[in-house]
Amino acid sequence: MAITVDRKPLTFWERLYLPAIIGGLKVTMRHAWRTLFQGGKVTMEYPEQKWTLPEGYRGAPYLVRDQEGNTKCVSCQLCEFVCPPKAIRITPPGNNGQVDRPNAEKMPLEFEINFLRCIYCGFCQEVCPEEAIFLQKDYSLTGLTRQELVYNKEKLLALGGVSPGIQKWKHKLEEAKEQETFPVKI
Amino acid sequence: MDLHFINSWYYGLSPTGQLALWSVVKIAIAIGVLHGIAAYAVLVERKVSAWIQDRVGPNRVAPPFIKYVPVLGPILTRMGIFQPLADGLKFMLKEDFTPAGVRKAYFWLAPAVAVIPSLLVIAVIPFGSQIGSQKMVIADLNVGILYTFGIVSLGVYGIVLAGYAANSKYSFLGGIRSSAQMISYEIAMGMSVIPVFLICGNLNLNQIISWQVQNHWLVLYSPLSFIIFLVAAFAETNRTPFDLPEAETELVGGYHTEYGSMKFALFFLAEYSNMVATAGMMVTLFFGGWTLPFGGLDQPASGIGIAILQILIFLAKVCALMVVFIWVRWMFPRFRYDQLMDLGWRRFVPLALANILITALVLWAKS
Numbered sequence: 001m002a003i004t005v006d007r008k009p010l011t012f013w014e015r016l017y018l019p020a021i022i023g024g025l026k027v028t029m030r031h032a033w034r035t036l037f038q039g040g041k042v043t044m045e046y047p048e049q050k051w052t053l054p055e056g057y058r059g060a061p062y063l064v065r066d067q068e069g070n071t072k073c074v075s076c077q078l079c080e081f082v083c084p085p086k087a088i089r090i091t092p093p094g095n096n097g098q099v100d101r102p103n104a105e106k107m108p109l110e111f112e113i114n115f116l117r118c119i120y121c122g123f124c125q126e127v128c129p130e131e132a133i134f135l136q137k138d139y140s141l142t143g144l145t146r147q148e149l150v151y152n153k154e155k156l157l158a159l160g161g162v163s164p165g166i167q168k169w170k171h172k173l174e175e176a177k178e179q180e181t182f183p184v185k186i
Numbered sequence: 187m188d189l190h191f192i193n194s195w196y197y198g199l200s201p202t203g204q205l206a207l208w209s210v211v212k213i214a215i216a217i218g219v220l221h222g223i224a225a226y227a228v229l230v231e232r233k234v235s236a237w238i239q240d241r242v243g244p245n246r247v248a249p250p251f252i253k254y255v256p257v258l259g260p261i262l263t264r265m266g267i268f269q270p271l272a273d274g275l276k277f278m279l280k281e282d283f284t285p286a287g288v289r290k291a292y293f294w295l296a297p298a299v300a301v302i303p304s305l306l307v308i309a310v311i312p313f314g315s316q317i318g319s320q321k322m323v324i325a326d327l328n329v330g331i332l333y334t335f336g337i338v339s340l341g342v343y344g345i346v347l348a349g350y351a352a353n354s355k356y357s358f359l360g361g362i363r364s365s366a367q368m369i370s371y372e373i374a375m376g377m378s379v380i381p382v383f384l385i386c387g388n389l390n391l392n393q394i395i396s397w398q399v400q401n402h403w404l405v406l407y408s409p410l411s412f413i414i415f416l417v418a419a420f421a422e423t424n425r426t427p428f429d430l431p432e433a434e435t436e437l438v439g440g441y442h443t444e445y446g447s448m449k450f451a452l453f454f455l456a457e458y459s460n461m462v463a464t465a466g467m468m469v470t471l472f473f474g475g476w477t478l479p480f481g482g483l484d485q486p487a488s489g490i491g492i493a494i495l496q497i498l499i500f501l502a503k504v505c506a507l508m509v510v511f512i513w514v515r516w517m518f519p520r521f522r523y524d525q526l527m528d529l530g531w532r533r534f535v536p537l538a539l540a541n542i543l544i545t546a547l548v549l550w551a552k553s
Contacts, residue, residue: 024517032237075500 044103058120060138062160063111063153064131066167070101071157074131074168079133081126087117088124104172115141123170131165181186212324216308223269223505224458231512233266238516244269280447285352288444292351297445297452300344304459311466312392314476314497315486322476322497323392330391331383334467335376338422341460342368345424345431347442348453352444360440363523364431367371367421370530371428375418377538381408381545382471395475399484405472410541412472414534419464421530424457425511427518430526465507469500476500 013019034040044051053059066072082090091110093099099107122135138159143149151159199207229244236243244266252268262268284293310330314322327333349361383389385407386397398404405412405428418428421428432440442453469475476496477484487493521529 021518025513028238028513028517031240032234035237035240035242040240041242043242045242045245 053139057137057139058122058135059122060141060159061113061118061122061124061133062137062138062151063133063156064160064163065157066170067162067164068170069162070104071107072163072166072168073108073111073132074104074130074132075106075111076129078127078129082127084121084123085117085119087119088112089114100132108153111156113151113152114154114172115149116146130168131163133165134160136160146156208320209324210324212320213309216313216324217305218306219501219521220308220459220462221455223462223501223508224455226347227458227461227508228271228273228454230509231515232269232505234509234512235516238513247272274451277448277451282447282449285444287353289351289353292347293444294449296344296351297345297449297456298344300341300456301452301459303337303340303344304456304463307334307460307463308466310334310391311463311470312395312475312495313466313500317487317490318491321392322493326390326392328390331379331389331471335372338460339368339372341422341456344453346458348445349441352441354444356437356439356443357441359433360433360443363433364424364441367424367428367430367526367530370527371418371421371534374414374530374534374538375422377535378414378418379471379536379544380412380542381411384542384545384549387524391470393477395470395477397477398474399477402462402479403474404500406474407540408472408545410537412468414541415468417469417534419468420511421526423460423464423511425461426515427521428526429515429520430523433520435520461508461511462504465504465511466500468507469503473503508548 022183031040063071063073075090076093077090077092080090089110089112090108093106097109098104099105120135124133125135136159141149196204196207233243235241243535245264247266247268248263249268249271252263261266284290307323310327310333312321312323312326325333345364345368346361349357349359349552352358382394382404383484385404386394388394388397394404401407407524420426424431430440431437432442434440437443442450474484476499478499483499485494487496
């Protein structure tokens with residue numbers, strides 16, 4: 001079932017190549033005119049103008065705090081384990097590690113993301129049981145040295161902002177307070 | 187006091203000495219202007235291509251102090267006026283790298299061989315009428331156009347030499363294509379202007395301009411000549427749709443693949459100088475050179491103001507043709523090699539011959 005394409009032989013006028021030239025001149029002229037006088041340019045001037053990022057854009061992953069300003073990360077190291085390019089390095093607190101509030105069991109002593117390695121895949125966000133790390137909308141990370149692009153816990157928390165969601169330690173605290181009264185109401 | 191000294195020195199010179207002095211002055215100015223136009227043609231090329239492709243084009247480069255100039259500074263920056271300066275500086279400062287496998291002597295010679303003919307061509311083009319008693323042409327040759335064709339055919343040697351010397355298959359293919367293309371279109375180009383000389387009866391470019399002053403622009407008498415000359419000029423200057431010698435998509439960079447820094451810049455300069463020279467030649471042959479057919483601008487100037495105005499008219503015409511060159515580049519796909527040869531030998535050569543014959547018959551019938 002071959003389809004026969006109907007190829008009309010070119011007329012003399014078309015074979016002269018001139019109609020194509022005139023057509024080309026018209027097209028280019030129209031585009032130049034639009035760009036110059038009707039604001040038809042399709043490019044953006046990047047550092048001054050930035051595009052609006054779509055929902056669900058996967059930018060740089062940062063650590064977030066809950067509404068009360070507490071670190072959500074519990075140093076479980078799942079993100080470090082899942083990270084395909086091994087960009088995340090967590091220093092766990094070890095025995096009797098410091099925590100910044102009552103009832104929290106564990107906090108990372110140090111949490112580093114190397115943005116020279118990060119591939120913005122979002123696995124860390126997916127795997128996090130505490131909803132403590134989110135891919136946010138930053139895409140233009142620059143630095144003059146390699147060290148500058150390794151972000152530590154302090155910086156990641158500062159950039160990450162506040163995110164509601166699971167508030168495990170708040171509930172733990174409430175539970176603990178309930179324990180002190182009798183009968184237990186849970 | 188000083189002026190008197192210069193005057194007595196100048197009138198003390200022999201006529202040959204005076205001629206040499208003025209020639210040097212004219213050469214210096216002409217080459218300076220040519221380089222300026224070539225540099226800014228690159229900017230226009232980038233800007234026009236941007237507009238055609240719905241972009242903005244170079245709009246960032248500016249020397250540090252320019253941002254303190256109120257209104258004008260940002261406008262000039264947006265127009266990219268400083269881009270050629272930055273490009274030139276970049277070419278100067280880049281490492282002049284010679285690849286290991288090249289034939290060194292030829293490799294170093296090729297850019298010079300390419301650039302010299304492109305500068306020599308402007309010697310016979312009259313770019314103005316006269317200032318004082320000085321004719322505004324570097325060499326007022328009686329065989330001006332023959333000289334031009336002789337020099338233009340030398341231009342291919344630089345390219346072929348570059349292709350051969352680089353010892354790279356891409357450069358080599360570029361050189362081969364260039365030699366075939368230039369030789370083919372040279373013939374059509376040479377034959378396309380013969381009707382012009384049949385009509386004018388003169389080979390001197392100044393005489394051709396004065397003929398056009400008495401009658402009309404030659405493009406009206408012999409439009410077919412102009413069209414063939416225009417197409418052949420595109421082919422001779424390696425411009426799209428005839429840019430096979432430097433076809434980026436096929437040959438990396440063509441004959442200048444292995445070149446960098448100032449040596450590459452010389453090839454670039456040669457290409458744009460060739461464009462300027464060809465545009466100047468077309469203006470002289472077909473568009474009345476430095477004249478305009480009104481306001482007494484078609485007579486040799488008596489004052490310096492009119493003389494400069496006539497030079498500016500010539501430059502404006504050249505620039506208009508340059509814009510056509512640039513515009514066309516962003517419109518056409520490249521010809522295939524066999525199409526190129528077919529168009530050159532089987533279309534334009536017979537067409538040019540027929541044009542000569544018909545012009546000769548018409549002139550014979552008239553006389």
